[in-house]
Amino acid sequence: MARLTINGTVQTLDVPPETSLLNALRDELGLTGTKYGCGLSQCGACTVHVNGDAVRACQTYVRDLGDARVTTIEGVSGPVADAVRAAWLEHDVAQCGYCQPGQIMQAIALLTRQPNPDDAAITAAMNGNLCRCGTYGRIRAAIRSAARMLSLATEGAEP
């Protein structure tokens, strides 16, 4: 039996410890927003947050998670997540949408650490997330928009 903290809730799963987090999410918990694309950390479709860091769920194993906080596309929230989602809609980024949960989780992790990334930082953070529909340009534009929204919100919050 494994105990995992997923989207703020402790879940007890009857899976072997070598089960991937991706399988645990999709097959045991029905959290299918996290996608399989390669199984080798080559495409980023399975990107989730572990203690706020973007990680590939396909190469993360239940045995290694301990008390770590796992956040998926279904559970991610907060001002950065809101800004990223709003920017994704503003730029109508998604085509098929299959890779987009991973792209969005990656982008949220980036903007959380680095609220105003330059182009090189965006490239470095997003280069592991593949999109065969070719939405890369809109992803970049949406991240810039989200960064602007966040900086406006921060300025507005200052006394």
Place this chain on the structure above:
Amino acid sequence: MTAFIERRAARSGGIESPRFSRRTLLRSVAGAGAGLTLGLLLPSRGAEAAADAGEGPADARDGEPFAPNAFVRLAPDGTVTVICKHLEMGQGVYTGLCTLVAEELDAAWSQVRPEPAPADAARYNNLFWGPLQGTGGSTSLANAFEQMRRAGAVARAMLVTAAAQEWGVAPAEIETAEGVLRHPASDRSAPYGAMVERAAGLTVPDPDSVALKAPEQFRLIGKGDLRRPDAEARINGTAIFASDIRRPGMLVARVRRPPRFGAVLKTLDEDAAKSVPGVKAVLVLPRGVAVVAEKSWQADQARAALNITWDDSAALTVGTDAIRKQYRELAEQPGTVVRNDGDAAAALSDPEGRTLEATYEVPYLAHAPMEPPSAVAHLTDAGIEVWTGSQVPTMDVLTIAEAARVKPEAVTLHVTLAGGSFGRRANPAGDCVAEAAGIARGLLDRGIVAPVQLAWTREDDIRGGFYRPMALHRVSGALDPNGRPVAWRQRVVCQSVLKDTPFAPILGAPGIDPMAVEGVKDLPYAVPNVHADLHMPETGVPVLWWRSIGHSHTAFAVESFMDEMAHAAHVDPLVLRLDLLRDHPRALGVLMLVAEQAGWHAPMEGGRGRGLAVHESYGSVVATVAEVTVREQTIRVDRMVCAVDCGLPVNPDIIRAQVEGGTVFGLSATLRSRLTLDETGLVRQSNFHDFEVLRQASTPEIAVHIVPSTDPPSGIGEPAVPPVAPAVANAVFAATGRRLRSLPLRVPS
């Protein structure tokens, strides 16, 4: 013709079974390029369409919905459901079909919801394809353009009639906008939902009797600000693809396929696999062995534990190097003549002129959609239900029926969203759905009644075959003493995609697959002597249409060679194209637009270059200018500027997205991807580390410019792909003086 359609429809679970015995309303539509095709509109079928899909319309709970035809359903709460006959795989077709219906219905965009149509060739056929429901060839919006508008217009007319009756006024005095009916004279108004019940009781008018809007009345068509109606689900993880389907008691299957194409099972020792906990069955399939388990990781483990030997006696045991050698030898021999204008041979041997010759080669390519092929199948004594993202639902129904050994009428196919496709999910061999249905049959035969999900791994996908064919083009050209092109001879060596498929009857003259020579047979340039011929070798490698099919390689050869001709003639490549396309106004339009937007004549510094290509496919024309920087062996694409003429731009932002996406797809093939077989016939690549595709870091700025047009809409999913590779190769030549003629482009050291 009608009888033929109904017969076919019945085979595919269509209109002859008792529950479909309804009054049908036939109308004929002149299909563009496909002769006379027939479309059927069945009154009051929308609600049943949803019921067929296994889920009663949610909007029916609060009262009876109003479904005036197979494409539109209105609920009392005002929701307008558009039943979409085409697969949404990212190309935005749901948005397009919803736009057409909402435009004529005068619905508010916010009240429109897309819903996938069930497999039914009678109601949901592609009007360009006759009795087949399908999405491909960039035909969706073009074939449905009038059909969906009429569907919306019929619904609007009935709502107006209902309001006129309710209010006791003349229908002509009623106005509609944003989902509201108004009678200005009496200052009355009502939302559509309020008239649904009354409208549902009216007689459905003949779709041809309702007036459609004139273009100047459009308020949705051509507007750039429509958000995709399903955009939110795609960013919050709730969009359901076939691989996300979860059914109660669902089992999971994996298939081990022979590593060589054409190999068959020799020996199977299943003991180790069966001893894996949770494993329910090991099943021999026509191509491979399936393991079925309760959990995906159990199925993975069991598949790895299968002890199998394969019989390679009928298998392909040579590599792509040997196939390429065979192609090069064939290129020395005349092929089947595809086109012959004037006397190219004579012009090419004129001692007064100049001749040049070049050979272009492209590799096999996997589609590699982000969601690998996937399907769920549930076979019971009552029939089989299948969930998959299918580009050819009614063809897949027949495939499923055969593999599950049931009648087509017993197949219910739920079309899900597809995580990309690019042609992969339009496989006449139906590989994934056939496997899923075969597995479901194997389970039922063993007394196991449960839904089963077959999800291919990325390795299964890359190594599973059905690739864009490898191709070779040998092109010769002659310039007269004034530098004018006077001869063009092109020999194509390419496997047939159509052969051995149910589409084979549309093969042209013997030995000619039109999809191998599209873009060559119809070479648009005004060259007086043109000769083209074709070899269609058999290789044993399964091939399939891949976004833009033949155009994906013919444009590379044609547009690269046109650049070579221009340089040989010391003429600007843009100027030469403008001259030789003088009778093609749409090509001229995109060329002028892209040249202006890209700043074609602006000088570039050392190591940088600009290249141009233009190509017509699927009724649309795209011109692309690539700007590259070449440093040592590295090609960096800095900017792509594209101009497109796809007729009336229904959804300008979706058009931009398709051109951006098609350009990225083309850049993957130009710079990164190739699929090769080693000398024993094993596929070398297996996943994204060795079957490389474009990533964020290599993606250039892409600018898209749309030519205003009032012509009927034409294709947009594919036409951006063909000009990419030649534009980049021509830019590399401009930057370096080196002509690269093989994809993916590699600068020799």
